[in-house]
Amino acid sequence: IHDREAHADVLRILAEEGAPERTVFHCYSGDAEMAAVCAAAGYYMSFAGNVTFKNAQPLRDALTVAPLELVLVETDAPFLTPAPYRGRPNAPYLIPVTLRAMAEVRGIGEDAMAEAVSGNTARAFGY
Template identity: 80%
Template sequence: MAEGKKGIPPLPEPLRVPVADSHTHLDMQEGDVDAAIAKAASVGVTTLVQVGCDLPGSRWAAELAARYENVHATVSLHPNEAPRIVLGDPDGWSGQRRGPGGIAALDAALAEIDALAALPQVRGVGETGLDYFRTGPEGVEVQQESFRRHIALAKKHGKALVIHDRDAHEDVLRILEEEGAPERTVFHCYSGDAEMAKVCAEAGYYLSFAGPVTFPANQHLRDALAVTPLDRILVETDAPFLTPAPFRGRPNAPYLIPVTLRAMAAVKELTEDQLAAAVAANTARAFELA
């Protein structure tokens, strides 16, 4: 697909201070992985966190991170994956038909996530959490059980916990409090408001902002960013999803991080260099990359 108005977004001006894409899915993006990593590096996005959402994706993330010094992995069963395993669903992340396998199938899947989480190139457990947008009431209990067990795995291995929270803010915060959050907890693609951001900051959580913070209708996200302490902010693409404005609707990739970061710097009333330096330090601390 050609770069330009209707195709792949053009390369942004490179950042002067290198940063990390704290959450991407290279396995879901079109094209060559080597080229994607090089393209990101060419604009100052020199570190990538590759996120696994099911067993095949988590294995792939760990294998990729083992090959590249600047790529780090997280492993998990996505909140929507757990009900697929236990209750049965034809549309898993890998396109393979699921169960219903019952709780024993979830036990087996989490045992493999446990083993992967022990690997040194795996820097986080997630994306886990709750997603009430696509999962019906029958899947809520399974999601919550899976979330609790991912929290335990993150603490067991001393890895960051990466949270997916969609239409489930109160339950996510409640379960984190009940279980005791890991030392390093990241809200991926933060979707709450300013008041929730203050609660998260008080608890010491990191908030990672993605393309939606640039969408005109999402003033609540910019308000949340404005009140988030500088030492708690991360940036991500969630590519190939959530492409930032003005490229919304086109393919997303890690090389577009500068677009989101510059919009965030304007909200924080900082220079892009100031925000980039803070984000780089925060990401290294959150995922223990130093």
């Protein structure tokens, strides 16, 4: 699900209509409150390079609330290039920059974050 500035509507529709068996919020952009709702429902939350932006504290707060087993790192976010590369086109080679920032926010090592995201990706997408 790509939800942009429609958090309440998306969550309401998922609750009313029923969510897919595996639900992934692509380029997660909600706050901590929404992350708690997503977590309770078992939705995956995929964080992109914008988690590194100075003005993205609500997004980092959401990352701290999201259970590690529901966290993914975004691989398809051409306009959400992580700092300090912001302004350049995003590409998969920058995923480690985002992952490092995510690990720092969570207070865990990069290897632990990478292992968690790898396992979550396999579960979410059947790899």
